[in-house]
Amino acid sequence: MDENLRVEDGQETVSRNFIEQIIDEDLKEGHCKAVCTRFPPEPNGYLHIGHAKSILLNYGLAQEYNGRFNLRFDDTNPTKEKTEFVESIKEDVKWLGADWEDRLYFASDYFDKMYEGAIKLIKKGKAYVCDLTADEIREYRGTFETPGKESPYRNRSVEENLELFENMKNGMYEDGEKVLRAKIDMASPNINMRDPVIYRVAHMTHHNTGDKWCIYPMYDFAHPIEDAEEGVTHSICTLEFEDHRPLYDWVVQELEYPNPPKQIEFAKLYLTNVVTGKRYIKKLVEDEIVDGWDDPRLVSIAALRRRGFTPESIQKFVDLCGVSKANSSVDYGMLEYCIREDLKLKRPRMMAILDPIKLVIDNYPEGQTEYFEVPNNLENESLGSRQVPFGRELYIERDDFMEEPVKKYFRLYPGNEVRLMNAYFVTCTGFEKDENGRVSVVHCTYDPATRSGSGFCERKVKGTIHWVDASHAIKACVRLYENLVDEEKGVYNKEDGSLNLNPDSIKVLTECYLEENLKGAKPYESFQFVRQGFFCVDARDSKEDALVFNRIVSLKSSFKLPTQQ
Ligand code: ATP
């Protein structure tokens, strides 16, 4: 929870988070004039909820300070990157509302600058070509306890280095035969500063630059250059880069950028019992455990969108999480809380029966239909009302009837009277069973004097159930989702690191009946189904005459905001 969110006299007052405090100070001291942030995804997978945090944080800061926000693809590693991912990332960032205007960049746009930067370092005696193998470099690097050992190639002359580096560029060496290393300090307590590799030979085709290059810069060298070239003032990243900051600063300083960007680290967002991490999501997709990157059980942004989450709900979630320097894990329930809060006043409340049984009102005229005017959302009058048909045969939920009621069961059972939501009181008179002994039809009688909206009714009933008129109902498919992983066992198997999957993470109900007003519901459109939860039209599988809904979230929640406890 955001330690900067405090409740005083019932009013939320938000103090500045640590990043805002740094930026305030930088502006005050004149270290920068205008703020520029960026989101730098590697196009090797789809974005997930953790990236949403980074996007909204960077974009939010740019907005707050009237600055700029750039989208830049970190495509320095040609093996893993795909254009499919570039397109999906753009779509996701846009959907979240983060607007990069005309500032869409690629790290590969700067390959020439990076090459020039490397030459500059060589000329300053700050970089050298090294012939050690990858294993030898690792061995020479030392450990936390022991200092590293200098490479025998460390003291090559500037001329020799220039020549060898040019040869590297011209394709004269095999992959791994030579690298360019920064000449910093093999005895540094920070291992990242022990002459890190900054360029490697890799004969690979790049999705953007094709075969122009056979040497590629390493992330730690490339990233500060990209930031500096774009005039990024605050380069916000996650905590694992904290130990890389001295190298970041070294690069921008040695390359003599006049207004060097500042790297600031914050803690990654983790969700309890949820698979985040591109690698793991990718594996679930490749192993066909889920049905693609946008399977609604995942927390990729595409999946959340397909499930029915809104950008507003994700913004709210990110705001509630706050920014912090300490790693922690947030309950998935908080994300559910945010979508419920977002939809509860915005979306209409409709009637849908997910597990149907027939209810026949024996004293209601055959063939008659009457319409009830029903408000779309009792808490938000501006959503208006609709006409809902009613007739002699209805569908109700199977668990709204019990042959033999348990204690405190107030819904239908023989002899009991309940309210049919927005309609009449009915009294159960009997039931029928099919050849398997399962209840198939429930019979009842209604009392015309109890018509909803007709005013005073002296009787009270304890139970209210919802229903759908059988002759007007639309049949649909509804998917109920549970956590993809087994919460009892934890996300990862302790023995082999595999995922502990929940075998019941999806339940497909193919015989659901919806009120006819749901006809024509469009992809991504969401509704509350009364007493059930929030549901969204599946954008992939739903058809006009065969609707498919995903349950976004049920109505019940065990999650409470800390301030409500
Ligand atoms: P993953 O580990 O999930 O593959 P990544 O860090 O490799 O993620 P990148 O594409 O390199 O993914 O990250 C783009 C940006 O998103 C980086 O600035 C990174 O720090 C940030 N980011 C990634 N995961 C999270 C997270 N869980 N919470 C907040 N920010 C994140």
Ligand code: MG
């Ligand atoms: Mg990464």
